[in-house]
Amino acid sequence: MSHRLLQIFSLWLFAGLSCSSQADNAQQLIRQAIDNYRGITSYSEATMTIHRPDWQRVIAMKAWTEGLDKSLVRITAPKKDKDSGSLLLDDNMWSYAPKINRVIKIPSSMSGQSWMGSDFSNNDIARADDIIDNYTHTLLETKNHNGHKLFIIQSVPHEDAPVVWGKEVLQIRDDHVLLEHAFYDQDGILIKKLTTSEIKTISGKTIATTQRMQKADKENEWTEFHSSVIKFNIIIPKNTFTLSNLRNPR
Numbered sequence: 001m002s003h004r005l006l007q008i009f010s011l012w013l014f015a016g017l018s019c020s021s022q023a024d025n026a027q028q029l030i031r032q033a034i035d036n037y038r039g040i041t042s043y044s045e046a047t048m049t050i051h052r053p054d055w056q057r058v059i060a061m062k063a064w065t066e067g068l069d070k071s072l073v074r075i076t077a078p079k080k081d082k083d084s085g086s087l088l089l090d091d092n093m094w095s096y097a098p099k100i101n102r103v104i105k106i107p108s109s110m111s112g113q114s115w116m117g118s119d120f121s122n123n124d125i126a127r128a129d130d131i132i133d134n135y136t137h138t139l140l141e142t143k144n145h146n147g148h149k150l151f152i153i154q155s156v157p158h159e160d161a162p163v164v165w166g167k168e169v170l171q172i173r174d175d176h177v178l179l180e181h182a183f184y185d186q187d188g189i190l191i192k193k194l195t196t197s198e199i200k201t202i203s204g205k206t207i208a209t210t211q212r213m214q215k216a217d218k219e220n221e222w223t224e225f226h227s228s229v230i231k232f233n234i235i236i237p238k239n240t241f242t243l244s245n246l247r248n249p250r
Helices: 003-038 122-126 243-247
Strands: 041-052 055-066 070-077 085-089 092-097 102-106 135-145 148-157 167-173 178-184 190-202 205-215 222-232
Touching (some): 003 135, 003 148, 003 167, 085 243, 092 243, 102 243, 135 167
Antiparallel strands (some): 041 222, 055 070, 070 085, 085 092, 092 102, 135 148, 148 167, 167 178, 178 190, 190 205, 205 222
């Protein structure tokens, strides 16, 4: 092999390794951000404010998570919605409606539907982590932001991935806090964006405690989550993530 061909081969190999390393690094940043707000296990209490031009509604809830594939969200107020809930177990999701006393399995085709009339989808609330393995990740830019490094990552779903988005763009700080998460359709048009407005250190972790989801074309419509209580790495009873517990809270 000539010296020139060796140079070309070396450059090609280095470029390939660099691209692979970059994708791995971007994926790891996303995984760390998810792990940061979930921990091994977690418990939280939060309010969700749904704002519309002519009305506003506040819903209180509790949530439990374990690993990346188990979560339970239960409504505690207002009274008419009390004990409604959603359960994510592996790749399956169920909702419980106390008014009709029924547990309903949510098909994957409805994962993008609105949850409780908010700007969050069923998938957003369940915090399914399909973005880690079903997307190809690219680190677009690293910049300084208020004393932190800020990583801007583009995530494009695999061709056969069961997702609705054309791409997602995340902004993650070097302390694993997600500052922004933008969702684009197949034509590259921004549909909605999640932004963080409040960050606190709780139980030794720096996390986002207030986040707002807003559709790009509706300036006066948004949904805001505010977490008032968050506990990490707690003991969660074995029967927590079950259909029986979803229907009959213990």
